[in-house]
Structure formats: C-alpha cells, structure tokens
Amino acid sequence: MSPKKNTFKDFLKTLPKNIFSGFVVSLIALPLGLGLAMASEAPPIAGIIAAVVGGFVVSILGGSYVTITGPGNGLVGVLLITISTLGINDAYGAIICSGVLLLLLGFLRLGKLADFFPSSAIQGMLAAIGLIILAKSTHVMLGNQGFQGVPVSIGSFTIFEEGSVLALLFGIPKTIIGLFSNKDSGLTYAAFAGIISLCIMVFYPKIRNKYLQLVPAPMWIVLLSISFSYYYELVLQMPNPIAASAMIPAVPSFNEIITDLPEISFGKIGEAGFWSGAFALTLIASIESLLSIKAVDKLDPEKRRSNVNKDLKALGLATIGSGFLGGLNVVTVIARSSVNVNNGGSNRSANFFHAFFLILFIALFSTQLTRIPLPALMAILVYTGYKLASPVIVTKIFSIGKEQLVIFFVTLLTTLKVGLITGIAVGVFTTFIIHIIINKSLSLFIRNLTKPNVLMFKEQDTSNDYFLSVKHFCSFLNYYKLKNKLDAIPEDTDVIVDFSMCEFVDHTVMENLNNYQEIFAKRGGHFEVIGLDMHGTDSKHPFALRRILPIPNLLSNLTRRQKTMEELSLDYDLSYESNKNKDIHFLENFLFFRTKKINHTYNQLAEESNSVRLFDLEFSEGEFIAKEVVRTTMMYVELNEEIPEFTLDREGFLEKVYAFAGFEDIPIDNHSDFSYRFYLLGEDRKAIQQYFNDDLVHFFESNPYYHVESNGKALLIFGKERLANIKEIKVLFDFGKRLKNVLRK
Numbered sequence: 001m002s003p004k005k006n007t008f009k010d011f012l013k014t015l016p017k018n019i020f021s022g023f024v025v026s027l028i029a030l031p032l033g034l035g036l037a038m039a040s041e042a043p044p045i046a047g048i049i050a051a052v053v054g055g056f057v058v059s060i061l062g063g064s065y066v067t068i069t070g071p072g073n074g075l076v077g078v079l080l081i082t083i084s085t086l087g088i089n090d091a092y093g094a095i096i097c098s099g100v101l102l103l104l105l106g107f108l109r110l111g112k113l114a115d116f117f118p119s120s121a122i123q124g125m126l127a128a129i130g131l132i133i134l135a136k137s138t139h140v141m142l143g144n145q146g147f148q149g150v151p152v153s154i155g156s157f158t159i160f161e162e163g164s165v166l167a168l169l170f171g172i173p174k175t176i177i178g179l180f181s182n183k184d185s186g187l188t189y190a191a192f193a194g195i196i197s198l199c200i201m202v203f204y205p206k207i208r209n210k211y212l213q214l215v216p217a218p219m220w221i222v223l224l225s226i227s228f229s230y231y232y233e234l235v236l237q238m239p240n241p242i243a244a245s246a247m248i249p250a251v252p253s254f255n256e257i258i259t260d261l262p263e264i265s266f267g268k269i270g271e272a273g274f275w276s277g278a279f280a281l282t283l284i285a286s287i288e289s290l291l292s293i294k295a296v297d298k299l300d301p302e303k304r305r306s307n308v309n310k311d312l313k314a315l316g317l318a319t320i321g322s323g324f325l326g327g328l329n330v331v332t333v334i335a336r337s338s339v340n341v342n343n344g345g346s347n348r349s350a351n352f353f354h355a356f357f358l359i360l361f362i363a364l365f366s367t368q369l370t371r372i373p374l375p376a377l378m379a380i381l382v383y384t385g386y387k388l389a390s391p392v393i394v395t396k397i398f399s400i401g402k403e404q405l406v407i408f409f410v411t412l413l414t415t416l417k418v419g420l421i422t423g424i425a426v427g428v429f430t431t432f433i434i435h436i437i438i439n440k441s442l443s444l445f446i447r448n449l450t451k452p453n454v455l456m457f458k459e460q461d462t463s464n465d466y467f468l469s470v471k472h473f474c475s476f477l478n479y480y481k482l483k484n485k486l487d488a489i490p491e492d493t494d495v496i497v498d499f500s501m502c503e504f505v506d507h508t509v510m511e512n513l514n515n516y517q518e519i520f521a522k523r524g525g526h527f528e529v530i531g532l533d534m535h536g537t538d539s540k541h542p543f544a545l546r547r548i549l550p551i552p553n554l555l556s557n558l559t560r561r562q563k564t565m566e567e568l569s570l571d572y573d574l575s576y577e578s579n580k581n582k583d584i585h586f587l588e589n590f591l592f593f594r595t596k597k598i599n600h601t602y603n604q605l606a607e608e609s610n611s612v613r614l615f616d617l618e619f620s621e622g623e624f625i626a627k628e629v630v631r632t633t634m635m636y637v638e639l640n641e642e643i644p645e646f647t648l649d650r651e652g653f654l655e656k657v658y659a660f661a662g663f664e665d666i667p668i669d670n671h672s673d674f675s676y677r678f679y680l681l682g683e684d685r686k687a688i689q690q691y692f693n694d695d696l697v698h699f700f701e702s703n704p705y706y707h708v709e710s711n712g713k714a715l716l717i718f719g720k721e722r723l724a725n726i727k728e729i730k731v732l733f734d735f736g737k738r739l740k741n742v743l744r745k
Contacts, residue, residue: 013662014346020661021345022353025068025336027219029354030361032336034248034369035377036071039137040079042088042328044369045251047071048358049327050318055355057318057330059348063310064332067296068340068351069318072331073384073625074288075281077132077165078420079328082277089265094274096264096323098281099330103316105286111308114290115483118476119508119543120397120404121427122287124411128423129284130388131416133381135168141194141378143187143246144175165416186243193228193242194375197221201383205628208721210654216339218380222372229371242373250370254363262326280420281329289315289332295623296337298515301594302346303491303523335384338622341595344661387625400541403434404507428476431506435475438547439504448472453502456485465494474499475506482509486516491523500531505546514543518597521585564726565603572733574605586636587617589711591647596621599629605733611638612740614733616723633724635736637715639743644691645712646682650705655679671697699742703735715739 033047040046047070054069062069083091105113114122139147149167152159160166182188204217215223229240240247252260268274293306311332318330340350397404410430415423436442448471455469466489474482482497489495497513499505513529520527535546562578569576580600587598596619604615613636621628649655651665659665666680666688674697682688700708709716717736724732 011347011349015349016660016662017344018347018350019353021340021343022350022355023357024214024216024343025340025345025350025354026357026361028216028336028339029068029070029358031218031222031372031377031380033071033358034251034372035380036073036076037328038248038374038377039076039133039140039381040328041083042079042091043326044248045257045362046326046328048362049257049325050322050330052355052358053322053325053327054315054318054330055351055358057321058311058314058332059352059355060314061310061317062314062348062351063307064293064296065302065304065306065347066300066337066341066345066350067293067306067311067332068336068354069315069330070333070336071328072285072288072333073133073381073388074126074129074284075329075331076136076381077129078277078280078284080132080136081419082281085273086268086277087265089263090268090274091277092262092264092323092326093266093269094277094281095327095329096320097269097275097278098285099316099319099321099323101278101282101316102285102319103313105282106309106312106314106316109309111290111312112480112483114287114294115480115512116476117287117424118407118428118431118506119511120400120407121411121424121431122291123393123397124408124427125287125415125420125424127389127393127408128412128415128420130385130390131169131412132165133385134389135165137378137381137385138172139168139175141191141198141375141382142175142179143182143191143194143243143375144178145246145374147171147175150174160417184243186241187246189241190243190246190373190375193225193373194379197225197376197379198382200224201379208630211652214654214657221376221380222369225372225376226368240371246374248370248372248374248377251362251366253366254359257325257362261324264324276419276421283424284420285315285319285329285331286312292332292334292337292624294515295334296332296341298518298522298597298623299338299341299595301341303519305491305519334624335622335626338626342621344663384625399539400507401537401539401544403438403545407431407434431476435504435506435545438545439473444473444503445475445477449477452481453478454481454485456489465496467496467498469498469500470502470505472502473504474502474509475504476508479509479512483512490525491520492525494526495520495528497527497529498531499529499535499546502531503547505532505535507543507545510545511543522588562603565605565729568726568729569605572605574607577604577606578602586714587716589713590709590716591645591711592707592709592716593619605729612636612736614729614736630721631723632718632721633729633732634716634718635732637717637736637740639714639740642712643710643743644682644684644687646680646688646710648681648700648708649679651677651679668692668697674701677701695742695745699739703738704731706732706735708739 029051030048033051034044037044037047051070058069082094086094139145148163149171151162151167152170179188179191200221201217204220232238232240289311290308293308293311297304297306315330315332322328322330394405397408407427407430411423411427414426436445451472453471453474456466458466468482468485470482517527532546537544537546566576580602581604582600584598584601587593599618599620601615601617604613606613615634616631617634618629618631621630655665663681665675666682666685667675668689678700680688706717706719717732719728719732
C-alpha cells in the first residue's frame, strides 16, 4: 500500500515535533558515535561524521520515514578487523567500496536480501557481534586498555590465540581481579567511571520517570563525566584523577574536519583482504539496515511502508561520502530510530535535524568532549554488546525449538572463530541440513525448490478478500515467493493464507507471518493463517517450525497474584480470565499505543457485558536491542455514545515544554485550576471544551490522577506504567465505574 503523501502544510505543522525529536536523538548519537568509532580503533570523530553525513543524505534521498542513520553496532567487529589488517587509510577505501556495493544492491532491487537468511542464523551472527563488542570494550571499560586476552592451548594445538575474541572474553575475569591490585590510581578511577557508567546504562531504563527520561542514559554519562572533570578542576582545584591515557583523545573542531581531510588509499584494492573487508562491511551493513527498517516500520504511527531499495541507495551514497570525509559506514540504527518515534518524529526531517544538532555540538563543544573518560564510553558499548548477546536471547530461541538453538550456536561459534561471512554461510547450511533431518527427506526440498508453490487469487464475490494457497514446503529458501505475493496486497484488505497443502513451514516463515498479521491489523486489514491444524511442533512457541506431529497440551497453575484476583472477581461479581489473550484489537485505536506494540492482555476482570474490563497488559517500546517490555494494569470502559477523542494527564514541567513542540494544552473556560493541574490534548478543541462540563471537571479535580484517554467510543484508564497491586486495582476499578456514571449524565 502506497503511503499517504504529506502536503507542505502538514510538513510545517509537524516540524516543531521533528526538531524536538531530532535534538533528543542527537543526545544519544553523540556519545554512541564517539564510542563506536573508538571501539573500532578509528578516530573518535569518525562515528560523528557517519551520523552527520547519513542524517543529511538519507533524510533527503532515502525511502524510509522515521528511521535514524549513523554508525552501527554490528559493524564494530568487521571495522576492527578491517582497520587492523589494512590500516586506517586503506580501511577508508574499503568503506567507500562497501558504499558502492550498497548502492549497487539498491539499484538491483535486492532489498529482500535479509529474507534469505534464517532467523536463528541472523540471531547467532548478531550475538557473535555482541560478544566481539563485549570482548573489545569490557577491558577498556575496566581501565585495562592494552590487554590482549588469555590464549588457550592444548599441547601444540592452539584453541584460541592471544588477541582473539575468545581470548579477550576468557580474559575478563583476569581484568576484574586486576582491579584490586592496580597500583595506578588514575586507571582505578577510570575503571570506576566505567563501572558507574555501566550501572547508569543498566538501571536507567527501568526508571519510569518522564522527566529523567527526557535526557537519554548515554547523555547522562557524558554530562556527569564532564561535570566530574570540572568539579576537580574548578572546585577542588586539582587535576582530573583519571589517567590521561584513559581519556578521549583530541576531537577536531568542525573547521578542522572540513579542511584536514584524511588520506584515502586504494593501494591494497588488488588484495583479497581488502575485498574481504569490503564485502563483510556490505553484508553486515545491509542486514542490520534492512532488519532495522522492517522493525521501525512497525512503530510508524502513520502506518507507512518504507522503500528499502531506495534506502539502500541512499545509505550507499552516504557511506561513500562518509568514507571520503573520514567517517565510518552509514546504516539504519534501531535504537535511535525507536527514540525518534517515541519522541514524536514523523518524517525524515527528524533525521536531518539530528545531524544538524551533532554539527552544533561539535562546533561548540568539541574541546569539552576530551573530558570524557574512554571507559565511560566503552560502558555504553558493553551494555549494547550484552543486549545483542543476552542470555535472554538464548532462552527465547530455546523456547522456539532445540534445533534453532543448534543453528544459533553453530553460527555464533563459527563467526567468532573464523569470521562473519563464513559464520552466516555455515548458519544457512546448518539450517538446511537440520530441515532435511527433521523431514527425513532431501527430495522434498530439491524436487520442489524451483516449483511455484504459492497460488494467489482474489475472491470474486468481494473486492477486498485475497486467498493464498502454499504448497510443498515454505522455508527461508523460498520464502521470497510468498513475500512477493503478500507485498503486492493492500494492507487494508482481508487475506487468508492456507498451509493445508504445505508439508513443512520453518521458523523464519512463522516469524514473518506474525509480522504481517501485526501490520495488516494496524492498517485496518485482516490477516489470517489457516491449514496448520494437522501440523505440529516440538515447542508451544507460535514461531516454532511446523510439521506433522502431535501438539502437547501444557497446563499451568495460577500464581499467587492470580489467585488473589480470582477472589476479587467473586467479591465484585466479575468474570476472571488468567490466560494470555491476543485479541487486543479493541485497544489499537488509542493514541497511547500508536508507537507501541501490544503483546497480549491477561488477568482480566470483566463485567458480564464486557463493556468494563480491567486487565494486566504487556506492551513493548522500540524494537530489537532497543526493545523495552513494559507490563502495566489498565482499565477499558466502553461507552454507549460517541464522545470527543482526547487524552488527559496530570500537568507538569515536561508537559509545559511539550507546548513549544506543538502539543498545546486545551484550556477549559471558567476552570483555571483544572487547566493548571491537567494537561488536555485532542484534535477537535471546540468539541472537547464543550464536552468538559462542570460535573466532569469537578470529578477529575476531586479524584486521583490517572491517564484517561478517549478514542471516541471507549475510555482507556491507567495510573503508573507498572502492574498495580490489589489495593490499586480496587481504586482504579472504582474510579472507572464512577467516571462512566458521570459521563452517562
């Protein structure tokens, strides 16, 4: 479905919000750009150059809408090897060549490249990248900058040599122990700066405070580091106790960046190592960008679909420009893109302004950046590496299926031992072999690989229904055939995908089908998968691969909280349902969920008519490594008549700041105290002002503060973004019931 084109008037209307969002994103991009560059052993400014060039070029020429571009986490390992092998000048040449290859991928319309890799193999590759980042950054974070790891040998056979990723990982305990015997107090202070910064990265996202979260965790690290330096210099009148060797080296000014361009060398272009680096950079940059674009499209509140081939061309041009200026590869980054959406970014101008503010920071504060300890920046990368290789990922993959865990670890270990390209290739081959073993048939794949296996037709009795029948097998090998058909269908229509004639459906396909279901539901369509009744799996996970097997029924007992809620339902004469419920369509029209993904509701208390429901709910903000899962308790109140759409919150300092970004509070005549205490938003100002009569205003003024939102037909009510205890549930339920009675009057 082609996106709705915005007029210039719409662009100007949303400009303040995009400027604000670009500023917030730049607060994250500044320390991350410096850290990613230094972890890659490139000059610190190289990461900022990539973010600035990417922001300007992709915002003008790109095909996505709310993505942010810059240096990528996944490229740290490849850049590190490329720079150490070729030298920095020839590495810039490899970066420029990888930009040309990205440009070529875009012109060849190979934006579907990521669909040819099994999901578990990609996860294994990303986890390996996470471990590479951890291996390189942890020692620097702990003040042990020159450490080369602990090599392991058995006799004359070397398992992993000094300087390798595994040697660095196994050397982490040695570095930790060395903290307690370090005679250089400057390095000890540096290690403390790194540890404190890591604590900020770990615990800061868990603080659900809108004022604190206005400044992202990485920027807090920058601000606190610079403040610490000035405290010693100006207040204590002493030199910074952190060792000079552990500080960021001099960052060139904006004028120096323009005038002192690096020497680009293509002297090693005829060597295999040069092209190995260029191809590896292209592979990782394209996969990371395509996965990020696909994830960010889910978050887009305007339900647009990105033109990935156009984006690849823009990323290629940006990478070429970045390389010539002394910058790193430019990719689409999920963490900063998620922050952009959550702060009101609605078009590519947010990416442009994020680059503009970075230039401003470098022009005004380049000398201040040298006051930041290198371990503090490495802490940001250690946290990022952990998110990529978290044990939670292993648990999740195991829950999908044991065979997926084999694919994951084979890809991970091969990537660490040999390299990224070899690792992903071995992961693909391993997946294919496992599929053959599971189906006990090689002929199923060989015989049917080239055959058309997807039949699509439009129902004759209606103009809005599409039916797809999938035959033989559907795996990462031929998923593109199904994907091409699905991409041609408008997303506001009804689609049925029938697998009753398909013998085997793999995990990659099941995961992607779930993504389509979410997209179609969000854009007003309906996507249904049928024909899997006779298929089974060894796992209860919805993304598990499917074949003819009996499906076990797994029962679970109620938790203590659930038992208490069940007792509460008897006291209030309500029905209680503890199971997870994926039918969440009644919540999708609320503004609160426009940039969030609802996973499910559970522990639901409801009246007989279901017009009043109170439930626990799980939703997520962001995607991929930026994903934060939130569980909270909410109340849904269905109304008997239509009312204006609005959101009501307690007004504070942050809401007053939002007014400058275009979010204007709606005043209620003759109720100045209400207008001062409450923050009221909505499109139809006049209707809202008429609807908020004396009784309704007095009700809100005399009751606890809640987030109250109307979608015109129902209300969504909740307090804090966490699960409510039983007492809070009773108060919330009473508030919602009384509010409904006031609205009836």
